[in-house]
Amino acid sequence: MKSFGLIIAIVLELVLTCSLLSANESLWLDEAKKKKCCEVKSDLSPQKEFSLKSGSLHKNEKLKDLSGSILYIRDMDGKIEEHNLTGSKITFIPQYKGNYHLFVERRSVQDGTLNVELSSLRMYNKEGNISCSWGKEVRGKTSDSRYLSEPLPQLPFQLIMEKSIHRHHINCCLYAGDIAPFKVYYKGELLHDVPLSVEMESGWTNVIEPSDEGTVSFEIPRSTYAPDKGDKKRSEKLLVSASYDTNESGVFEGNTYSKVHYTMTIPLSFGNSPLEYESKSLAFATVIGVMLVFSLGLYYNRRRKRKTLKEIYFDEE
């Protein structure tokens, strides 16, 4: 009887996940692994390479043909460049050191619905061309550690991560256990009812409902399946996506449509929380211990020295 219940549970579970996965055939930007060799450099800043992938984090394929999709690049000053993509990979040369925000838009009509697939990626360029950014070099990068998080006007539908990332250890990152708050915008205004689906590299998925204020936030989970090879600094991918349907109708590339289906994804990478490896209490204990030992040592050393003059005839009053 028990086993039967268990089986049912498993079945249900499977069904649920499968249904979710099928619902989440999303498109996402992925930064290509840097190849040591044959790196194209234009005035000292290496070329960055990205590809569009469709599917889930653990089961996906790279898109061969990107023609028709548009790339928006927003730099730290909010300057926006627009590129029409061709070929199979996205290449882009960041001009200077700091954060870049990449957006890709791809439209296609499929049996009467217009699929608007969007993805955005944050990228931090460690390198850069001094001639473009010497001012920042002189002033210092102290204020560039935050993302700009206004919606991009070109995009009708947009998912935005609200968290401004501090330089926790100077080079910034997200950690398991951090709260990641998101907002969903449609044509500039906030949507209150769009759920968020989250997927981890390890395969764990979840759907999060928005709060009344319209922020959808969740705690970045720690991957328990992750193969822990003593590499405590390993980072893991996380794909956040939201989709939204409207009954707009129109014509796109000659095909008419009566529905529009928006999806937007944000691939994030996060590291294991330092908190797991940090001990505050021990730290304070050490400090206090050291202080005690040191001061006691001093005290006795001094008493030994001053014995000769411990006369009552001196008086600090």
Next chain:
Amino acid sequence: MTKNKFSLRRSVNNMNLVRFRFWFQIAAFALIVYGGWAGIDLGDKLPTFACVFSSDASGGKCYVGELQHDLRHTFEMMAGYAGYAFLISLGMFIVWFWVLNKGWCGFVCPLGTMQDWLTMLREKSKIRFSEYSWANRKKIKSIKYILLFLMLLLPVMVANSVFGAPKLPSGLAMPFCDICPGRMMIPAFTGDFNQFYIDFSTKTDLVMAVLGMIMTGLFLVGSFVKKRFFCYFCPMAALQYIFSKPALLKLYKDGAKCTKCGDCYHACDMDILEIADDVTTKNMVTEDCTLCLKCVAACPEEGCLEANFMGATIFESTKEGFVLRMAMDQHKESHAH
């Protein structure tokens, strides 16, 4: 030698330096530690301990942090943009530094200010300060240079394999920040105690974190019993001293007027013997000097010591000023018998 009764110079020379410095340091402390909240941001090339780790609050950042960060690059990067970046940062640091010279230590450095506060606490509680023996005093001079050297070398060795040696673990990317008590203390003043941690993630992190905590403990007790305890070992001081010669603010001594009475040495928090015994050198900004100007305030000889900014005397030792500062300027009838 006739003195105009109400000249500005005279009133400056008669000022109570201790009080002036106390308030100046508080102001500087507020600017550096809390300035960020007021939207002040002096960049991250400051030649003083404005901690990189107290994220939003600080009104500027310490160059030592930036320096280590800049050095953590592969050689080919250093050959290119990173090299430029490094040079520009360094240049900026030097420009900042030249304004106040070591005055950054004596008047601005928040860590120094904390130590002075601890000293005041000690003085109030009537506990005698400690001193190094002259021999040890000499010995420890080299420590700050060693720290500086390591601070410069380790980040490079993290990014590159130097002379075929294996790359160092990334835990050593910011070796000095790891052990700098400023990292714990300055954020702590903004209510952020997150820097007090021991990191078990890797062995290096563990060691460095523990070192950091130990240093913090030593710092607190040490600077309670010894004036400016930490400044004796400060690699920033070493780094600054390299560029100290052409700086604008100077401490000059007229050896001919010196009687070697040692009052200046007695006042000096850094126990710099030269200030009293060296009667030939003019520029008295030595490697350990913090330009706190206490020596000038304690000098009873007319115009023997002076603080000089771009050739203009701004604060000079005078008999009158000395007497006022020591509150010896009026006669109290002999105390009750």
Next chain:
Amino acid sequence: MRYFVGIDIGSTAIKISVADENKNLVGHKISASGSMFYKYAQEALGELLRELGIDESEVVYTVATGYGRKLFKEADENVSEITANAIGAQQAAKEYGAIKTIINIGGQDSKAISLDTEGNVVNFAMNDRCAAGTGKFLDVVAMNLEIGVDELSAYHFKSVGTPLSISSTCAVFAESEIIGLLGNNHNVEDIVSGVHYSIAKRIVKLVKRVGVKENIYFDGGPALNDGLVSAIENELGHKIFVPEYPQITTSYGAAVLACDAFMCE
């Protein structure tokens, strides 16, 4: 009746004493010496004998002393003033006790003589270089202060303030110094006592050279100056004996010697 004459020819005065067979002083005379003191000496002697009603023939033996002694041809013998002084002092102070030390301040010199128990001269010191701190000096001082030499003593005892010493007791320099002091109207008493003490100090130095032994005998003209006497006593820290006629001690001594000499023959 036989009489013995002692004649002391000094720089400032000629002193003549006449003694009888028991060595008692019969009479004495003091007359100023001068350029031709040989003549004066004879006259003075003549006068003295006339006063005493003694016939020349009764004078059986004469002894001359003082530094003019050689020139006095009539003398049967002459002796040094040191010896004469010693003998005279012992005679004069017979009833006072044995004299061990003699201080003599003459017109232009001063002596200190020390005697042994038999009264023989053991040692003597004298200052004959200049008139510093001698009778002459006192005369100069008195003259500068426009007072009589005999008044000095009185002034000395009137002094209440601190004695104003004279740095140089040399008659010549002292003059200007004294005038200076008077110029800054310091009172004469203090100056006088100052002068006395300056002399006293010099004398005491002299005496110390021969050694101070009780009893101390002080003769010579300045011994009449009681102020000086007390000054010397203070410096010396001892009482000193001053004879009735301090000036004639030496000549008396000579007379006594004359007697002895005659008796031995």
Next chain:
Amino acid sequence: MHTEHEIETPHQRQNRHKAMEAINVINALKEDFKFPIQSMGYFYDLFETVYCRHEPLHEGKVKIGTMCIQIPSEIIYALDGVPIRLCNGFYTDDEIGSDLLPQKSCPLVKATVGWFASDNFSDKPDITFSPTTCDQKTKAGAIIESFGHTVIDVGFPRTKESEESRHYWRESVKSFAVKLSKFQGKKLTRSNLESAIKKIGYAQSLYHKLTEFRKNKAVPILGVDMFLVTNAFFFDRIDGWIGAVEKLVAELEQRVSTGVNVAGKASPRIVYTGSPPIFPNYKIPLIIEQSDAVIVADETCSSNRMFNDMVAVDEWNLYDMIDSVSDKYLKACTCPIFTQNDDRIRRIIQLVRSYSGDGVIYQAFAGCQVYEMEQRSVLAAMEREGIPILYIESDYSPSQHGQLTTRVEAFVESLKNRKRMKK
């Protein structure tokens, strides 16, 4: 016939002798110079009361004898004692001392010893602290003790550069303070030491004001008067002294404004150094100023060295005050007893420069070894600097007055010529 005078007791005689010495100097100061200063009257009277009339100044107070400047008077005042510095300038006492010390020893020490030997004080010290500065003073302590006075030696190092001597001296001073406070049955406290330090500091600042006036072209006060003023600090009631000097400062300010000059227009400005002229042994200073020169500055332990260097306290707590005080008496001192002593030469040169002196007169007491020994180096240094210097060796005896005068006058005239040449 037998005279009827009372003979003085030895003490009376000694007092009379000292009085006679003293009065001469005082009269000279009063009378030999133009433009006498009213407010100097206090000091003339003071010295007359003490040395001519032998009246005690500190009745009912505990008097603490000090054999040298190195004994910190701050601590003595803090413990309600009256410091009496026993460095003595009287020929009378010198003569007494001569019988107790070797012929060739320093007259100052002889005089001090003689003073104790005669045991004739108007303000007798109840206890005496003797720092082991120069050999003769060091030994004198023991001799004085043998006369039945309580003398406590205070160890003093002969090098001032080394850290060891610094610590040694600090410890000596501490134990001195302990002994004294035991003797006084009084605690050394923060407040009483602080006020003592500040009082003496104020006294010093007054002295500095006085010296400041002497920098002027028209010198408003004689060197001998200055010596008298500083000399009074040896034994005077400090409050009285301060009051008098305040008046003096006021009067001198007056003089400076009206440009009164106690010296002649052409009279050379002399910097005086060497063995301390201590009342009434003002022989050399008097000769100098009587032969138309004026002493504008000095480097002696009876005057400048006693006042010049001030205590600087960093933390007004007992521990730091005591250390600051001890440092003042060691590190700043330019006494020739120290191993190497460029500081003294530097000080002299600096004095010549800042007081625009024309020449230096260096007096050493015959028998004051250290000064005699240092003479060469100082002369050489002055030669290098092109500063004319006259070295005089003298003692307390009034005898060689004549010769000294001629020497000094010759020197002064040579200086005058130099001045004329310059013009």
